[in-house]
Each structure stands twice: as C-alpha cells, then as structure tokens.
Amino acid sequence: MTGSAARSGLDAEVVARVGRFELQAELQVEPGETVAVVGPNGAGKSTVLRALAGLLPIEAGHIALDGVVLDGGPGGPFVPPHARPVGVVFQDYLLFPHLSALDNVAFGLRSRGASRRTAAARARTWLERVGLDEHLDRRPGELSGGQAQRVALARALVTEPALLLLDEPLAALDATTRAGTRRELRRQLEAYDGVRVLVTHDPLDAAALADRLVVVDGGRVAQAGTLDELTARPRSRYVADLVGINLLSGTAADGRVDVGGLVLTVAEPVSGEVLVTIPPAAVALSLTRPAGVARNVWPAVLDGVERMAGRARVQLRGPVSIVAEITEAAAAELAAGDSSEIWVAVKATEISVFPA
Amino acid sequence: MSRRHRPPIVATSIGGLAAAFLLLPLAGLAWRAPWSSIVDDLTDPAARTALRLSLLCSLWATFLAAAVGLPLAWVLARVELPGRRLLRALVLVPLVLPPVVGGVALLLAFGRRGLVGQYLDSWFGITLPFTMAGAVLAEAFVAMPFLVITAEAAFRGADRRYEDAARTLGASPWTVFRRITLPLTGRALAAGGVLAWARALGEFGATITFAGNTPKRTSTLPLQVYLLLESGHLESAIALSMVLLVVCVAVLVVLRDRWTGLP
Numbered sequence: 001m002t003g004s005a006a007r008s009g010l011d012a013e014v015v016a017r018v019g020r021f022e023l024q025a026e027l028q029v030e031p032g033e034t035v036a037v038v039g040p041n042g043a044g045k046s047t048v049l050r051a052l053a054g055l056l057p058i059e060a061g062h063i064a065l066d067g068v069v070l071d072g073g074p075g076g077p078f079v080p081p082h083a084r085p086v087g088v089v090f091q092d093y094l095l096f097p098h099l100s101a102l103d104n105v106a107f108g109l110r111s112r113g114a115s116r117r118t119a120a121a122r123a124r125t126w127l128e129r130v131g132l133d134e135h136l137d138r139r140p141g142e143l144s145g146g147q148a149q150r151v152a153l154a155r156a157l158v159t160e161p162a163l164l165l166l167d168e169p170l171a172a173l174d175a176t177t178r179a180g181t182r183r184e185l186r187r188q189l190e191a192y193d194g195v196r197v198l199v200t201h202d203p204l205d206a207a208a209l210a211d212r213l214v215v216v217d218g219g220r221v222a223q224a225g226t227l228d229e230l231t232a233r234p235r236s237r238y239v240a241d242l243v244g245i246n247l248l249s250g251t252a253a254d255g256r257v258d259v260g261g262l263v264l265t266v267a268e269p270v271s272g273e274v275l276v277t278i279p280p281a282a283v284a285l286s287l288t289r290p291a292g293v294a295r296n297v298w299p300a301v302l303d304g305v306e307r308m309a310g311r312a313r314v315q316l317r318g319p320v321s322i323v324a325e326i327t328e329a330a331a332a333e334l335a336a337g338d339s340s341e342i343w344v345a346v347k348a349t350e351i352s353v354f355p356a
Numbered sequence: 357m358s359r360r361h362r363p364p365i366v367a368t369s370i371g372g373l374a375a376a377f378l379l380l381p382l383a384g385l386a387w388r389a390p391w392s393s394i395v396d397d398l399t400d401p402a403a404r405t406a407l408r409l410s411l412l413c414s415l416w417a418t419f420l421a422a423a424v425g426l427p428l429a430w431v432l433a434r435v436e437l438p439g440r441r442l443l444r445a446l447v448l449v450p451l452v453l454p455p456v457v458g459g460v461a462l463l464l465a466f467g468r469r470g471l472v473g474q475y476l477d478s479w480f481g482i483t484l485p486f487t488m489a490g491a492v493l494a495e496a497f498v499a500m501p502f503l504v505i506t507a508e509a510a511f512r513g514a515d516r517r518y519e520d521a522a523r524t525l526g527a528s529p530w531t532v533f534r535r536i537t538l539p540l541t542g543r544a545l546a547a548g549g550v551l552a553w554a555r556a557l558g559e560f561g562a563t564i565t566f567a568g569n570t571p572k573r574t575s576t577l578p579l580q581v582y583l584l585l586e587s588g589h590l591e592s593a594i595a596l597s598m599v600l601l602v603v604c605v606a607v608l609v610v611l612r613d614r615w616t617g618l619p
Contacts, residue, residue, distance in 0.1 A: 053520075053524050054523075054524075055520050055523065055524070080523075081520075081523040081524050082523050082524075082525075082526050082527055082528055082529075083526075084524070086524060087524070087525075088521070088524045090517065090520075090521055094517050094518055094520075094521040096518060096521070096522070096536060097518075097540070098539045098540065107522065107525050107527070107535070108525035108526050111522070111525055111526040111527040111528070111531055112526040155525065159525070159526060
C-alpha cells in the first residue's frame, strides 16, 4: 500500500435493500472532511450509515476506507463490523444502560484487547476532554441529553477510528441544549482528523457542522455540494426547499445582528454568536431603493441567475453574498434594466436566528 | 351503587368457587400439618437425605438446562434456520407430555438397551437409569422448556440496537453476548432459571419411572412423600409436603412482578 492510499479517505458506492426500499448512493470523503447526508425521514440516510458500519452488507458497489476494501459486495471481501476502524454515534446514543459512563467509553478499548487499567485510564482522559470528568460513575439514565451525547462521542472516538459516523447527533436534544452541544460537537469534529460522515434531517445542523452536503431523496442522491452551491444552484425543487437557504453567521445584540459589514434587524430577541437563515423566496429585489417599511435594505450587484421550473435563483454580491428566489418575469425585468445596482430588501420577520 | 358499577354476581360467585377449589387443599395441608413434631419430622435422617438429594439434583438439573437451553433459546430467537418453527414446537413437548410418559421415553433413549444408552453402556460403561445422574436427567428433561421459552422471549425482546452499537465498538459476537445481551436480559433469564428449578424440585413422574425410588440416590422429596404415604407415615409426608409448598410460595413471591404485573 502506498503512503497516499493509506490516507485516501472514504470511497463508497452503496447499493442496499431494506425490505422493499432500495438505496443507491455514492460518497467520497477526504480525511479531515465532514460530509452531511441530508434528507427527510425514510430517505435512506441511516441505511447508508449501517452499510458503512458493516451492520448491513451491501448488495452491490463497494466501500473502501483509506485504500482497504471493507465491503466488496456479494462475493467480495467483507470486514465484519467489529473489525472495522469505524466509530459510530447512534441516534438516541444507545449508551449501554447497565454500564457507567466510564465503562461505556472503555467498552471499545476492552473489546479490542486493552487491559482494564489502560482502558479505564484512556476512557477517563476522553471524558475529561468532553468535560464530563465529574460524571464517570453515572449510569446513562442519570445523564442529561447533552451529557449523553458527549459520552457517546467519547465512546466512538476513544478507539481512534479512521471513520466517524454520526446519526442525527443532535435530534434528541431540546432547543436550549442544542446550540451548545452543536458548538461543542463542531470543536470535537475539527480536532479529529479522520473521515466524518454525518446524517441529519436538519439543514441547519448540516450547514453548521459539515463541509459538504449530500442530499438524498427516495434512496437516491438528489445533489451534492457545498451549502452555497446548493443554495445558488439547486437542481430540483426538492433540494431548493430542503437545503437551499441563505446562511450567515454573526453577533447579535438588542434585536440586531452584525453579519460582517451589514447589520440586520431581526424580530427575535437573541444575543451572542448566532447563525442567521434567510429563505431565498423572502428576499425582495428592486431596481430603485424601496420606499416601504422593510428595515433591512442594502445595495448589491448581480452575480448570476439560475432558472429552475418557472423560478429564478439570483445570486447577489454586496456586503454579504445572498441568493434571492424570484419569478422568471421579475428576473427578466432585472436583467433588462441597469443591473449595476440592485436593491435587496428582507423583512425582519423573515429572518430566523439561532444561537451558534 | 349504580347498576353500572355492581360487580357481576354470577361470574364473581363462580370465580370465588374456583379460587376456593384451588386454595382449599393447601389449607387442608396446613391444617393437618404436624406443627408440634415438624422439626423432628424434617430433621429425621431419611428426610434430611431426601432434602439434600432434592436440592442437589434440582440444582444440577437447572445448571444442565441452562448450559444447553440458553444456546438453544438464542438460536430459536436469533438464527434463521429451516424448520425453526417445528423445533420450537418440539422443545415444548415436555411441557405438555405426562411426566410418566417422559420417563418411559427417557428409558427408551438412555436406558441400558436404549437408543443412545446401549452405546453409553458398551463404550463408556455409563449407566443412567436408577442412578442420581438419571434423576438429574429426568428433572432437566421436564424443566428445560420453562427456561427455553422464557429465555427465547427475552432474547427476542432485547433491543438489538445495543448489540449493533457493541459490534461497531469492536466486540466479537461472543463479547456482545457476554457483555451486552446477557446483562440486558439477566432478569428474565434468572426468572426462567427459578421457574425451571422449581419445576425440577417438584418433579415426580419422570424421575420415578426413569430413576426409580432408591433412598439416598434417587429418592428426592416428592418421591419420599409418596413413599411415606404408601408406608402409612402420613404426618411425615405432610411435613415434607409443607417444605415443597413453602418453596413454591417463595418462588411466586420472587417472580410476582413478572406474573401479576403489579409492583
């Protein structure tokens, strides 16, 4: 094996069947990269993870990690789950209810032959790293949702896997815990240099945690790319509606959010580091400065137009880059006029703000 | 009291009769128990031998049933085998088979001229009928189905996702079973074990048919009770019966959560 193959990341073409549901998805992920598989429930996201973990043998295709074939399809090589260098954070975490937090984290090390003392010492280090050194002896039933999530992450990472799989890691949490846990998860993911694959139905989690998104629908990949690409050039209505949002980050105070060169007025009372989403359909464009009541108005320059099923997605440069979705007729008007300066207007009530 | 809330008289009366029918014999046992001499009856050498033998045989039988019954239960619950439904039905045969018939069947299989027994005898010099090992075998035969059905239900009902999680953490199938499946199903398995043990302790028909009624070797408590009755020692028979009754009540108390559904 060559040096480059040793760290070539994940190369997978998964064809799998669960009952009458058939999944076909390709996935290429570099080491140190996070890819989010996004889609509604029943789109086949979890099936991808089960195949990558070895819990579901594939029917065709291949799964290779760092140049080693883990699953070659029927007749090909198959590495069983317990022999794969893979860590999984399951939906609902699935911490073993009869073991303490420490023993949960030590489980993977013990299974792989570490002595009791070594395993306990390393598990302790990991629990300290995720800030749970005071809860070593707690059973999962005595942990809060956010704490359980961190134990699950430590349990998956303690064996230093080459591939980390996360299945809806934030879905079980309430809104208040969610932001803090997401920020913490992002920090932990950045510190881990393996391949990261995240499954989620929430585009915000995907946008906040992943470098690239793979949108699945009905067992097929609808489109793959960065959030900006998917927002500017969605290939289908489905992709546009699911993940085609404008996402900005900034600092909030007193009903205003500074997103870097532009201060937005928002309806929600938040403060601190925030994520801001604006649906493209809520972005109004005009050739003259609008006289209406919209608080958020700024001049921008036309950067490109994508047509899609009677609508147009207009990309605009300015203090911030943003995508607007307007009718084709309106887009034609804009293109006919003097497009050197276009006015962008967004109502405060159309802007959603989330703690980052 | 409104008509709607009046207890249904006919059903309640018949139900009361049925309960009385079940409980009266036990009351009779307690009523005739030789309370003044019960200590003497139970410390009598023959009674003590029977007690010790019963305990020993039933524990061995439970161990034997668990050693082979748990893997069987696991296979029935988890492995896609052709004929699995048939196998499951066959395993339950000893539950409904009259124990005497079970004893005869055991004789024909493990007797000195039996299907397997003839080779045990001629190749290894092992004779099972009319020995303590035979008593253990007879008890295990009738007790094992109780363990198997309880354990199978537990293995079937266990949340497989925890086992999946353990597999991704590097646990081999045996480690998954030992460290995840067993602890998560432990209570149900223990209940099955207690049930099997209680059944083994009270075993009479198969034991007397296959192992005979030899004092110190195969005369377990139920056989001793029968022997005492036959020889006219009614009070001693009642005293030993009380021991078995107390054990049964204790088992019910231990398992009450599982059966009554009340805390």
